[in-house]
Amino acid sequence: xxxxxxxxxxxxxxxxxxxxxxxxxxxxxxxxxxxxxxxxxxxxxxxxxxxxxxxxxxxxxxxxxxxxxxxxxxxxxxxxxxxxxxxxxxxxxxxxxxxxxxxxxxxxxxxxxxxxxxxxxxxxxxxxxxxxxxxxxxxxxxxxxxxxxxxxxxxxxxxxxxxxxxxxxxxxxxxxxxxxxxxxxxxxxxxxxxxxxxxxxxxxxxxxxxxxxxxxxxxxxxxxxxxxxxxxxxxxxxxxxxxxxxxxxxxxxxxxxxxxxxxxxxxxxxxxxxxxxxxxxxxxxxxxxxxxxxxxxxxxxxxxxxxxxxxxxxxxxxxxxxxxxxxxxxxxxxxxxxxxxxxx
Ligand SMILES: *[C@@H]1O[C@H](CO)[C@@H](O)[C@H](O)[C@H]1NC(C)=O
Ligand SMILES: *[C@@H]1O[C@H](CO)[C@@H](O)[C@H](O)[C@H]1NC(C)=O
Ligand SMILES: *[C@@H]1O[C@H](CO)[C@@H](O)[C@H](O)[C@H]1NC(C)=O
Ligand SMILES: [Ca+2]
Numbered sequence: 001x002x003x004x005x006x007x008x009x010x011x012x013x014x015x016x017x018x019x020x021x022x023x024x025x026x027x028x029x030x031x032x033x034x035x036x037x038x039x040x041x042x043x044x045x046x047x048x049x050x051x052x053x054x055x056x057x058x059x060x061x062x063x064x065x066x067x068x069x070x071x072x073x074x075x076x077x078x079x080x081x082x083x084x085x086x087x088x089x090x091x092x093x094x095x096x097x098x099x100x101x102x103x104x105x106x107x108x109x110x111x112x113x114x115x116x117x118x119x120x121x122x123x124x125x126x127x128x129x130x131x132x133x134x135x136x137x138x139x140x141x142x143x144x145x146x147x148x149x150x151x152x153x154x155x156x157x158x159x160x161x162x163x164x165x166x167x168x169x170x171x172x173x174x175x176x177x178x179x180x181x182x183x184x185x186x187x188x189x190x191x192x193x194x195x196x197x198x199x200x201x202x203x204x205x206x207x208x209x210x211x212x213x214x215x216x217x218x219x220x221x222x223x224x225x226x227x228x229x230x231x232x233x234x235x236x237x238x239x240x241x242x243x244x245x246x247x248x249x250x251x252x253x254x255x256x257x258x259x260x261x262x263x264x265x266x267x268x269x270x271x272x273x274x275x276x277x278x279x280x281x282x283x284x285x286x287x288x289x290x291x292x293x294x295x296x297x298x299x300x301x302x303x304x305x306x307x308x309x310x311x312x313x314x315x316x317x318x319x320x321x322x323x324x325x326x327x328x329x330x331x332x333x334x335x336x337x338x339x340x341x342x343x344x
Contacts, residue, residue: 046096050089057086094179101197104142128210129160130168130338138162142196153209159196161336166344169218169336170210172202175318176332178305182289186274189290190241201290201302204238204245204269207337211237214340217249219301221256221320222332224308229256229323236337244268244276247292258322263298264291288316298322301333 060082125148126132132143140163145156161169175182180199192203217236222228235250246268252259268276270283271290277283283293289302300319306329311317317329324330 129170130342133168168338168342171336172207173335182302186271208238215337218336220334224331230254231256260299260320267292267294
């Protein structure tokens with residue numbers, strides 16, 4: 001009983017702290033134009049109110065931990081009550097976040113209409129975020145790439161990182177909220193899934209197309225202590241579907257200290273319904289993702305999203321061996337690409 005309650009208190013404080021100190025969607029807002037701001041304000045009032053309530057919870061918690069020794073039984077009752085309150089808050093937050101992301105999508109469409117008016121008067125085409133960057137779009141966010149009749153490629157919504165290490169990055173994968181399951185089949189991985197503002201896989205077909213010119217890959221990783229590392233690879237390419245979206249990688253650089261993608265170099269892509277790995281096992285089923293499984297992993301960036309408190313005991317999590325090992329599931333991952341020759 002005592003241990004359980006203590007761990008509940010710990011869990012609650014961690015949740016509260018994480019929320020109070022990292023309201024990502026509050027801080028990361030790009031600046032928008034006037035008509036948009038009214039909507040954003042509505043959203044943020046709601047989020048701010050939730051934030052105040054969580055801060056309040058955190059105050060209650062510290063009071064409680066002082067009272068602990070005096071009145072144990074009543075503390076246990078109160079902690080249980082707090083726990084259910086905090087669960088309710090968490091689900092309201094998820095709601096608020098998705099409402100907010102909808103609003104943002106509408107804003108993005110306005111932004112894009114402006115962008116595309118410009119595009120029409122311009123001679124050279126837009127292939128990816130690096131071409132947008134060259135056209136002076138330096139704000140990170142969602143953009144729409146126009147269809148390319150010559151290449152037969154459809155219109156594509158992408159998220160551009162215009163800040164990191166010179167910008168111009170097209171994000172091909174993101175794990176951050178854990179709201180999108182990544183244990184998907186071949187077709188889903190082929191066409192892409194998830195939400196462009198949240199967790200998503202851009203799609204092997206799109207990634208293949210974007211890596212036909214010499215391309216650089218950047219992988220950013222964050223652990224549950226908030227430490228951030230990266231790995232970069234020159235000559236990142238994903239083959240076509242006939243070649244099972246085989247991965248190729250050039251030289252590694254970065255500060256994560258371990259080249260955990262190299263083991264996956266020159267291997268085909270596997271999903272739960274298509275076993276292309278180099279193993280008797282079915283790696284995609286063991287590691288619960290779609291990836292360039294070898295036998296099986298030195299990294300598993302499309303694995304299962306495990307939350308804080310539950311992130312250290314599974315082999316199918318979002319792992320990067322050599323940083324935190326085979327059973328530590330990371331808090332945030334982004335994979336992004338830009339042409340090798342890009343100069344900001
Ligand atoms: C904080 O908690 C107190 C006591 O439970 C309550 O009276 C107050 O309304 C709460 N404030 C907020 C912002 O929820
Ligand atoms: C990788 O590094 C080696 C040695 O520095 C260099 O010769 C080679 O051209 C590099 N390969 C790529 C693909 O950049
Ligand atoms: C990855 O595999 C390809 C194909 O076998 C090879 O040419 C390349 O040198 C490998 N990359 C590294 C970094 O070893
Ligand atoms: Ca196999």
